[in-house]
Amino acid sequence: MNPRLSALRISFLYLIAATLWVWLSDQWLQNVLHDPASLARALELKKYGFLALTFLVLFFLLCRHFRRQDAAFAALADKEQRLSRVFEVVEDGIWDWDLETQRVYYSPGYANLIGLPLEHLSDDLLLWEQRLHPEDRARILALHQDCIQGLRTRLECVYRIRHGDGSYRWVRSRGRLTRGEDGRPLRLTGVNRDITHQRSNEDHLRQAAAVFEATQEGLLVTDARGVIVHTNPSFSRITGYSAEDVLGGEPSLLKSGRQDAAFYQHMWTALHENGVWSGEIWNRRKSGEVYPQWQHIRAVRNEEGELTHYVAVFSDLSSLKRSQHELDFLAHHDPLTGLPNRLLLRERIDQALARAEREQGGGALLSIDLDHFKHINDSLGHNIGDQLIRAVAERLESCLDERCSLARLGGDEFAVVLESQQPHHASSLAQRLLEAMSAPFEVNEQTIYMSVSLGVSLFPEDARNVDHLMQHADAALFQAKASGRNLYAFYTPELTARARSHVQVESALRHALDHDELRLYFQPVHDLATGRMVGVESLVRWQHPQKGLIAPGEFIPVAEESGLITAIDAWVLEQACRQMRQWLNAGIHLDFIAVNVSSRLFGRGGLEERVALALEQSGLEPHHLELEVTESAVMENFDQALELLCQLRLLGVHLAIDDFGTGYSSLMRLKRMPVHKLKIDQGFVAGLPDDSEDAAIACAVIALGQSMGLQVVAEGIERPDQAAFLLTHACDFGQGYWYGAPQPAEVLLAQLPRGTA
Structure with missing residues (x-):
């Protein structure tokens, strides 16, 4: 109902009624009363009577209105209170x-x-x-x-x-x-x-489902009536029954008949009273083979305590039972050293092979033979020989970690099973064992020098079963002995050469760090528009005393694998800051010196303290230092990288994303990074200007940098047409052999721009 229309309607009715009352009453009184005095008194009384009557009507209407209004307000307040209580609950x-x-x-x-x-x-x-x-x-x-x-x-x-x-x-x-x-x-x-x-619960359920599917134990789930509703892959692997064979059936189809009714009665009593039962039970595979299981059954109840399911977890005890009946400690271990013997080694190799296949991993078998041990036995006697064997076993075991298992195969032969996916781990272990054996042994107050030869066979590359793996390790051992003893060899010559090269380079690189063999070279960075040299990029070289200058591609991968890259990065950072400060003091006009930061150093932590210390010790202002971080290093752990980049930005240094376009960047993340430059990888510059794909990528990176307010640097410029193309598309800076190859500081000095720093 429209309040205005209602008010207008009532007012209009009142106006009509009042007009009729005044007019009709006046006419009636004039017709009835002819005396002027009486007529005047009647008109006066009529006027006050009309006022009294309208007063009463208005009073009645207002009372009814206010009663309705109060009721409406009360109802509204009650609704608001209920709504407020609902919101609070x-x-x-x-x-x-x-x-x-x-x-x-x-x-x-x-x-x-x-x-x-x-x-x-x-x-x-x-x-x-x-x-x-x-x-x-x-x-x-x-x-x-x-x-x-x-x-x-x-x-x-x-x-x-x-x-x-x-x-x-x-x-x-x-x-x-x-x-x-x-x-x-x-x-x-x-x-x-x-x-x-x-x-979180859904994540836990997914994890539980993954465990259910991946566990090596067999799993069987029934409903409260004992009807099978679910199995896992290991159930089928152990029993031979597929899920389709057993779903809807009962676990009794697995019975072997070895347990009597009393056994099952005891099991059900424990389940009903305690909700759980564990024990050994014999069941039958689909093939008919009877085998032992260790089984754990639990009753599952809902929130009301009602039984809903039974879950059975079981493992195959066949291998263990056979071992218990066939072997004792002496059958599995060498009585002289207490190490696993050949039989137990084979089992462990078999387990390692199974794990490698299941988890897509790998490892190695190292066959070890003492060099000229027969001479010790012949000259010093078998008693000394036995003591030496025990000492060798202890020293070999001290070199191993949890990934390794040592065994004595008999006589002077040992073996180590290593579970690792990296081939160089096997070579590092072999080198460590050789070095450990170089120290003399003190046996019965006699000093004995002993060396060993090692053969290495990798799995699954070289073999996927125990026999072949051991044969290949023995063949590699024979090769090591034939090559002069006191060394190791892989089953394949290529792996042997690669492993030895890796160890040699790592050892020589450690020596280089200790004896100041690293050198810092600098490649100019030019402003493409003016042609002026505005900065340099610091590049490390290795001045080997025999091999001469070694390029980074030959030793940086080894440094990254061995962890030496962190020390190299720290050395480059310190030397670059010192060199830039010296140039500025000599009146050289350069805007910045760039230093590459490896992903290992970037993700290790403490980089901001290392940079601050290098700046403080060299006296270099932070804005003269530019740190280059690869795109992949930033995106590997973006939140941690972003925090570190912000801390470096607060130091005042400039930041650049190196090799941009070769990794996977989210533009949403890129815009949050406090960087100053993007560096176009030289792989995209090489095809310019003819390769349409390289041209499109280079133009896209330049446009992206401009739209985000970042400067763009192109690497690997080797021809003038490449530089011209990049300049045409508004690239800011360029570096490469067209402008100058990396050079030592003393050679580059004559080319550096002079002016006020």
């Missing part, structure tokens, strides 16, 4: 977004959901928007806009929002849009529910 966060005023109402439950006091909530939309997880923000804002614009009828999404304690909580948001009569969107109202615990 509901744990979900309720929100109401007024699209015209852009103000948002947040319920008390919403305050609890995001961990803020209720009084800290405002009606600002930014309260919600700024707490969205950075990776979810763009997607969620787009979904809300789609709903407002009518592209979707309802809003439903899942995202992360920052809690008051700083963590992020997962929420599920559902909303509905309200429109006006003209179709204009007015309000977006919704409910947010914290599903962090639910997602």
Whole structure:
């Protein structure tokens, strides 16, 4: 009902009634009373009577109106109280977004959901928007806009929002849009529910499912009636029955008949009373073979305590039973040294091969033979020989870690099983064993020098079964002995050469670090527009005393694998800062000196302290130092990398992304990085200007850098047409052999620009 129309209608009726009353009553009185005095008194009484009557009518109408108003207010207050109580009880966060005023109402439950006091909530939309997880923000804002614009009828999404304690909580948001009569969107109202615990439970369920499928133990699940509802792959591997063979059946089909009714009665009694039973049981495979199991059965109940399922976990005890019947400690171990013997070694190799196949791993078998041990036995006697064998076993065992297993095969033969995916781990272990054996042995007050020869066979590359692996290791051992003893050899000559080269380079590189054999070379960086040299990039070289100057490609990969790259990076950083300070003091006008930071040093931690120390010790201003970090190193652990880049930026140094375009960058992440430059990898420059794909990539990187306010440097410029192409497309800087090859500081000095630093 329209209040204005109602008021107008009542007023109009009142006007008509009052007019009729005044006119008709005056006419009647004039017709009835002819005496002027009486007529005057009657008209006066009529006037006051009319006022009294209208007063009574108005009083009655107002009383009824105020009674209805009070009732309406009471009902409204009661509804508000109920709604307020509901909001206080509901744990979900309720929100109401007024699209015209852009103000948002947040319920008390919403305050609890995001961990803020209720009084800290405002009606600002930014309260919600700024707490969205950075990776979810763009997607969620787009979904809300789609709903407002009518592209979707309802809003439903899942995202992360920052809690008051700083963590992020997962929420599920559902909303509905309200429109006006003209179709204009007015309000977006919704409910947010914290599903962090639910997602955690879902993750746990997925993990449990993965364990269920991957475990080597057989798993069998039945319902409360004992009907099989689920099995895992190991069940089929152990029993020979596929899932289709047993689903819908009962576990009794696995019975061997060895246990009597009393055994099963005891098992069911334990399950009913304790909810769990464990024990050894004999079952029958699909092939008919009877075999022992160690089985663990647990009853599963729901929240009301009602039995819902039984879960049985079992492992095949066949191998263990055979071992128990066939072998004792002496059958598995060497009585002289206590080490595993050949039989146990074969079992461990078999297990290692199975693990390697299952986990896509690998390893190696090292066959070890003492050089000229027969001479010790013949000259000093078997007693001394036995003592020497024990001492050798102890020294070999001291060189091994948890990945290795040592065995004595008999006489002067030993073997080591190493589980590792890296072939150079085997060569490093072999080298370590050779070095350990070089020290003399003190046996019965006699000093004995002993050396060993080793043969190495890798799995699964060289062999996938025990016999072949041992044969190949023996063949490699024969090769080592034939080559002069006191060394090791791989089953394949190529691997032997590669492993020895790796160890030799690593050893020589350690010597180079200790004896100042590294050299720093510098490659000019030019401004493409002016042609002026604006900086240099620091590059490490190795001045080998016999081989001469060694390029980085020959020793950097070894340094990265061995961890020496961290020490090399630190040396380059320190030397580059000192050299730049010397140039500036001599009046050289360079803007920066660039230093590459390896991914190992970048991800190790403490880089900002190392840089600050190098700057302090050299006296170099931070803006003259530019650190180059590869794209892949930054993206490997972006959150940690971003924090480190910000810390380096606070030091005042400049930052560049090296090899840009060769890795996988998220533009959303790239725009957050506090870097100054992008470096186009030389692989994209080599084909310029003729290769259309290289040209497109180079132009895209330049355009991307310009749009983000970053400078772009092109590496590997070797021809003038490459430089001209890059200049035409507004690339800022370039370096490469067209401008100058890397040179020592003293050679480059004559080319450096002079001026005021």
